[in-house]
Amino acid sequence: MPARDATRFGEPCWADLVTSDPDGAREFYGRLFGWSAVRSDLAGSEYVTFRRGDADVAGMAVQMPGSQTPDAWSIYLAVEDVDATTEAARSAGGQVLSAPLTIGSMGRMSILMDPSGAPVGLWQPLDFAGFGLIGEAGTPVWHELNTLDYRAAVAFYETVFGWKPVVLSDTDEFRYSTIGAEGAMVAGIFDASAHLPVGVPSHWQLYLGVRDVRSAADLVTQLGGTVLHEPWESEFGTFARVSDRTGAMFVLGSVDQATDQSAAT
Known part of the structure; x- marks a missing residue:
């Protein structure tokens, strides 16, 4: 597939890893996929973007101290209005795990759990649309x-x-x-x-x-x-x-x- 140059709402647009070992994850994924790791420029943020060449392909966040949640990858679906979609999800039987939150100028996000028990993120893009490249090795x-x-x-x-x-x-x-x-x-x-x-x-x-x-x-x-x-x-x-x-x-x-x-x- 070519570089991803459009956001199709309702479809996966991003994935990130929550890990208790960020240094180990940088080495593991860097050696496995050739990814580089770029630290977020948001003040106080430890978020990292993984890149393949110049393309953003995934993200990484650090587990909160004392968290009992297993390290895992999360998927985000692109939406036009994260607040409206979060409410629609609640009305359709989903649970809101994390209320809508603005991430600098990048976009707005929330985390849901669908009625079958699967967590999934929502992403309303502003400056950041998500994957820069898909469908190739390392993406x-x-x-x-x-x-x-x-x-x-x-x-x-x-x-x-x-x-x-x-x-x-x-x-x-x-x-x-x-x-x-x-x-x-x-x-x-x-x-x-x-x-x-x-x-x-x-x-x-x-x-x-x-x-x-x-x-x-x-x-x-x-x-x-x-x-x-x-x-x-x-x-x-x-x-x-x-x-x-x-x-x-x-x-x-x-x-x-x-x-x-x-x-x-």
């Missing part, structure tokens, strides 16, 4: 909601964000829909009710592109991360589910094959 290539309540999740995102999901499969063995403009799907909804381990809640999952998934998975281990699901092949490419040094999970996805749809387990 986001897919975003996926793994949900324990597929029907409720689909209805929520249709109502709040105007999604028009395209059904990829609708069987008890594999139930999956995709969203995005025609010919440019960017995210999926996976019925994970029969697949997630007991105790694992609904969640959004980030896919990051690499040229060689097996080599990248080996490098994850060398860098102190963990391979959670060994590389597997599908009609959509090669994938491996991994975590970084502190347990933040993401998926490696090949960019030498089609990556506009995922292959959920």
Whole structure:
């Protein structure tokens, strides 16, 4: 895909990592994806933007002292009006985890939990639109909601964000829909009710592109991360589910094959 030069409202526009080990994360992701880390110029902020070349590809924030929340990647959906969308989400059965907040001149954000229990961020762009590059090695290539309540999740995102999901499969063995403009799907909804381990809640999952998934998975281990699901092949490419040094999970996805749809387990 080319550099991302437009914000399509309702679709993923940013991802950031909340970590308890920012120095370790800089090294891990820098060596794995070739990312550089640029500190925010907002006064008092420890936020970091990861870049591939000159393009912004992800962010990183530091866990608050005493936080009991596991380190994790978060996905943000672009919206025209974060306040109105937050209220619409509340009315549609979502919970507001973090009320709308202005981030300097960059934009406004809030954090929700959808009715199936998956947290998701909202981003109203002002000076900062989000991803500068997608669909290539070292950049986001897919975003996926793994949900324990597929029907409720689909209805929520249709109502709040105007999604028009395209059904990829609708069987008890594999139930999956995709969203995005025609010919440019960017995210999926996976019925994970029969697949997630007991105790694992609904969640959004980030896919990051690499040229060689097996080599990248080996490098994850060398860098102190963990391979959670060994590389597997599908009609959509090669994938491996991994975590970084502190347990933040993401998926490696090949960019030498089609990556506009995922292959959920």
